[in-house]
Amino acid sequence: MSSLINPSLSHTPPSTRGYNPAVGVLSNGLLTTTDVQHAFIAATAPSIALAPGKRNSMALRKTPEISLSALIYIFNELIINYNFNQSSNIAVLEKKLNALGYPIGIKALELHSTRSASPAAPETKRFTRVLDVLQYIHTHIWTMLFSKTADNLEKSQDNADEYMIIDNEPPLTKYAKPPKEFDQLNCNAFVAGILEGLLDAAYFSCSVSAHTVPVDGFPMRTVYLIKFSRSVLEREFVRFSR
Amino acid sequence: MTIYSLYILNKAGGLIYQTDPCPGLNKLSANEYLVLAGTLHGVHAIASRISPTAPTPNTGFFGTGKAVAGNCNTSGLKSLETDAFAMYVFQTVTGLKFVLVTAPGTRAQADAAELVLCRIYECYADYVMKNPYYSLDMPIRCDMFDEKVVEVTQVVV
Numbered sequence: 001m002s003s004l005i006n007p008s009l010s011h012t013p014p015s016t017r018g019y020n021p022a023v024g025v026l027s028n029g030l031l032t033t034t035d036v037q038h039a040f041i042a043a044t045a046p047s048i049a050l051a052p053g054k055r056n057s058m059a060l061r062k063t064p065e066i067s068l069s070a071l072i073y074i075f076n077e078l079i080i081n082y083n084f085n086q087s088s089n090i091a092v093l094e095k096k097l098n099a100l101g102y103p104i105g106i107k108a109l110e111l112h113s114t115r116s117a118s119p120a121a122p123e124t125k126r127f128t129r130v131l132d133v134l135q136y137i138h139t140h141i142w143t144m145l146f147s148k149t150a151d152n153l154e155k156s157q158d159n160a161d162e163y164m165i166i167d168n169e170p171p172l173t174k175y176a177k178p179p180k181e182f183d184q185l186n187c188n189a190f191v192a193g194i195l196e197g198l199l200d201a202a203y204f205s206c207s208v209s210a211h212t213v214p215v216d217g218f219p220m221r222t223v224y225l226i227k228f229s230r231s232v233l234e235r236e237f238v239r240f241s242r
Numbered sequence: 243m244t245i246y247s248l249y250i251l252n253k254a255g256g257l258i259y260q261t262d263p264c265p266g267l268n269k270l271s272a273n274e275y276l277v278l279a280g281t282l283h284g285v286h287a288i289a290s291r292i293s294p295t296a297p298t299p300n301t302g303f304f305g306t307g308k309a310v311a312g313n314c315n316t317s318g319l320k321s322l323e324t325d326a327f328a329m330y331v332f333q334t335v336t337g338l339k340f341v342l343v344t345a346p347g348t349r350a351q352a353d354a355a356e357l358v359l360c361r362i363y364e365c366y367a368d369y370v371m372k373n374p375y376y377s378l379d380m381p382i383r384c385d386m387f388d389e390k391v392v393e394v395t396q397v398v399v
Contacts, residue, residue: 069372076374176373177385187374219386 098193105197165224186210205229244345252379253337255283259382263395290318332359365390
């Protein structure tokens with residue numbers, strides 16, 4: 001088991017933050033090192049072969065779609081059994097959901113890059129600017145995950161390091177609103193975790209949280225608040241301010 | 243068609259949802275609603291056993307004929323008509339009952355009522371069963387389900 005948890009190059013003592021080329025993203029601040037190592041194993045483990053002999057066909061299909069009902073049932077069981085009964089408060093539950101989404105984000109970036117590569121252009125672009133990567137998430141990643149684009153992308157007026165991606169009707173919470181005693185809970189913390197993992201893997205370290213901001217007709221309108229770490233903004237400033 | 247009232251009964255005959263889409267009706271006490279639901283459940287069970295013909299698989303609305311609960315070999319009580327009101331019952335294959343109480347009407351209304359019950363069953367499947375905060379067989383308290391039920395019943399009123 002230890003050889004699994006410490007794949008080949010990881011005899012170097014693990015640092016708590018940053019990006020290690022052998023292990024990937026080390027920490028997003030929420031996860032312990034072991035979590036990240038598990039996440040790394042999950043991210044690199046081969047996916048389940050749905051049709052034996054055609055292992056790659058599912059991963060490379062342009063629009064692989066699954067049933068929303070099936071997904072929601074699984075997601076609900078996750079909330080209830082895995083988290084709801086074992087979490088002392090809402091913040092802990094959201095943190096757990098976030099940690100669950102994190103490895104998916106790392107995979108999502110790889111998967112989308114693999115899918116969008118073509119024989120003519122086998123190497124896909126790596127994003128270097130904050131706005132570029134956010135727009136990429138807003139359109140392409142959202143389309144891959146949810147078959148639609150996000151509804152809005154905004155920059156915070158108060159804080160230079162905060163951006164917001166807004167989804168009017170998040171598919172995972174399309175059918176349910178938390179009861180009054182869990183008013184602050186937004187289960188899209190899971191999606192926030194996906195974004196966080198994706199941005200971390202793309203060298204934009206940040207923390208992402210999901211907040212419910214309802215408007216008329218959209219009771220579960222969700223704002224994903226992306227707060228970049230200082231190093232990202234400094235890098236952006238050094239490279240691109242002329 | 244004027245819809246007076248909608249009841250949803252769980253498979254044990256407990257009332258898990260009750261609403262009156264038509265304003266201005268006298269309300270019963272909470273206990274009386276429960277008694278009413280329990281009685282209806284019993285009558286339905288008896289009705290499903292006293293059918294003069296041999297028991298056939300429940301074809302229901304979907305005609306699946308499988309996964310039939312023990313007490314629904316026949317469709318049991320499907321409708322009840324009196325001078326003051328008409329009542330339509332729809333039982334799902336899992337034993338859940340949707341009961342619609344309307345103003346007395348014609349044969350065409352029975353078909354319309356079936357449609358309404360089907361739409362409410364759809365809403366139940368979406369907005370109650372896919373709600374992680376709802377526990378099975380307990381009273382339904384889901385805002386989004388309430389809204390959808392109002393929508394469905396308003397369309398036909």
